[in-house]
Amino acid sequence: MAVPPDLADPPDLRVGFEQIFNTHFTEIHRYIARRLSDDDADDLAAEVFLAAYRGGYDPSRGEVRPWLYGIATHLIARHRRTEIRRWKALSRTAERAEHSYEDAALARVAAGRLTGRLAGALAGLNRRDRDVVLLSALGGLSHTEVAAALRIPAGTVASRLSRARKQLRKALGDVHPLEETHG
Template sequence: MAVPPDLADPPDLRVDFEQIFNAHFTEIHRYIVRRLSDDVADDLAAEVFLAAYRGGYDASRGGVRPWLYGIATHLIARHRRTEIRRWKALSRTAERAEHSPEDAVLSRVAADQLTGKLAGALAGLNRRDRDVVLLSVLGDLSHAEVAAALGIPAGTVASRLNRARKQLRKALGDVNPLEEIHG
């Protein structure tokens, strides 16, 4: 049975997309894991590349990497409530005393790479500021790449990052928040 013309892919598009997928899947997946969790990352990373495939790459918007991070960030925003609940849970987990072996395991697993105090501080940021911080730190994107990923001016990235750093530093008691995230 023949594939309908609207579902058939031109051979050059398949090759280009395959190259994009192979070059960037692991990095995008890792970013999503660090923002959400392993449980969500597989499905969400697949959604990123499905959306990228369907939307097509427009070279006039900048590099492929920021474009994919932009799609990932947009999809993560859909999971914002879950993400914020996770940050708050990490914060509570770090604050409570460990009363049982289950609590100790939960604390170690939940803390993963972020301390509870930092998770609470991140949850306290507005979504736009948190996205800029996490794209910069977890995605290791430059200001220009963050700007391209979010479709905002580079100056806006700088101001959001500056504001977020001040808020995080205050919430963490003058600890450098970027050292905590990279921890």
């Protein structure tokens, strides 16, 4: 996917942004797709880079990568209701599957129950905690990068992640789905 050139912009600005786009587009798209869907990711990733292009990167604000993740997380928040409906639907699907003996056996073999329960547990988190968990788990961001992406202190990231882990463990019956994090 190529960056649409805007002839009103100086060539050096286009070249710099094109490098940002080429370096980070796939990663940002993958993060959005893991939180929402591939179709949503196509649209939202484009919106992320459009917003970034329009806003301009200011190196004094920190690294490019967390800045782009912050934009992505902000745009995902606009789709919050859709995201929550998706997590709840996955959870309900898993619950319905458990009512059938054959479906329950298949779900256990395929570990589908955990996925459904995890989706329900994620839907039960408040938005701020869920954003920290998903930036860390799906985006692979460190605490420092999550802090930069959400414009919050690193200590707040640690406390939100700790609180979310406790809630997820409780909801999943002491299973540790986020045992490996990027701190």
